[in-house]
Amino acid sequence: MNFSIMLDRSKCRGCTNCMKRCPTQAIRLINGKAYINVSKCIHCGECVKICPYNAYTPECIEWHDEMNNPAYKYKIAIPSTPMYGQFPKGTDICKVQNAILKLGFDYVYDVSWAADLVAKAIKKKIDSDKTTRPYIATNCPAAVRLIKSRYPSLMDNLIMLREPMEIAATLSREMARKKYNLKDEEIGVFYISPCPAKLLAVTNPIGDYEPSVDWVIPLNTIYGDLYREVIKADNNTCSYPSLEGIKWAVAGGQSKNAKLTNYLAVHGMENIIQILDEIENGRLSDVDYVEALACVQGCVGGSFNVVNPFIASNHINYISNSKQYESFNPDIDRFDEMYNSGVFDYKLRDEDNPMKLNIKEAIEKDEKIKEILSKLPGLDCGSCGAPTCLAHAEDIYDKKSLLSDCVVLRAKEKNQEE
């Protein structure tokens, strides 16, 4: 599967907005165009949101072809929880579900059903282990990757429960296997995603589990087709989502779903960095559960959504409290069996844990970088193509950049010549 954030270089003007915004400093400007360092990227989508020229676009070409893959005898769609918030208020949710089927799927498994189950697992895990505090949510792949790259000491605080998307895929796949007597490779599971991070969770998971989702569809790439079908749809009968489970779309929702009282929901990259700093400094150990979500308002803020995150939150709350629907969950009775068999749990692999520090090498590297840094002007202007002078010094150390790339130094030299 392709990398999910693509840059249209003809639109990129080299303005440095994305480079300065990137929380893992994964972006550099080379010859006036942005480049993403794939190994550093956590797919948070900040660059997509901030780019004033809309140069970043979601790119998952294969799912189009895979929809027509003859090997798939049964195609399952898993719509994300924020999806119901993407249509005008009052839109019948059954029409949305039926519209998804019209796009060529055989079955829709609502992710809210899996969310209910994961919420129960969260509650159970928090109640059974009182030593790890705070537990940190693992449903936002971007937040988990931020922790891995910037807060490795907090890896132990991750609650390490597979996210609802994965549980939904596992359960619906199992259903299709049994009911239609199909093999795993004959079933295609497609997740309709609000954000690029979910793609990364499928292609490159953190943890020792095999992803159950096959393909990820960025919501905004099918939104037009979907909306047309929603308008046309006349069938308004369906299996309702769980009205508690869909609350996961908005920050704080999963804690409410899990019936937690002592939780902290933090959303938006800058905010979660502040809270993770606090946790790393030994505070917040009096909080049971921290929902750290990379996007503002939670998953409704994902960069593949269409509607403003605050408006979408209002829609989700409206549906969740609506008397029109009856909350439903086909698999809720299976919780105990699933929990005891370890369906929710995963463990970190060796490569997920922080690398052991070679202190001697670290000191040598640090001294060399500081020496380079002392020659740079310290303006963090970004004109060299790195977000800060320190990042530039690190690039020079890694032989990816030159001291002479510094515009300020070059200007000084020129002045001296004259």
Place this chain on the structure above:
Amino acid sequence: MNNRPLKRYSYRIIANDFMVAGKGSSSIKSNLKSLGIDATIIRRIAIISYEAEMNIVIHSFGGKIHCDIYENKIVLISEDTGPGIKDVDLAMTEGYSTATESVRELGFGAGMGLPNMKKYSDNFEITTGSEGTRITVTVYL
């Protein structure tokens, strides 16, 4: 060979200068951070070095803090010039303080300095006399 640290960070601490007090320990913190030392270790060193620094500012005639990095440990050495601690056992008691009223008004001198340094260390040694005090604290990596 084994006794020499791989790296030493040193800071001069000025007595009674509350404007810059805390600068030394925050520099130690940022240096350790840029080396990539584990955050839990940094947190402990930060607490220990802050307490050591404040002790020098409040009680001594001035001194130095060294942060020595070894392969397997970090050793923090705090040394000052006088007047020394009269009763070390008493000074190690939580809540006991000889800080003056004016220092307490600034929010310092709660009598937790030495006890905290010991609490967050793996090894704690103190030698004191009228010419000064030397505290050596070890945290294993």
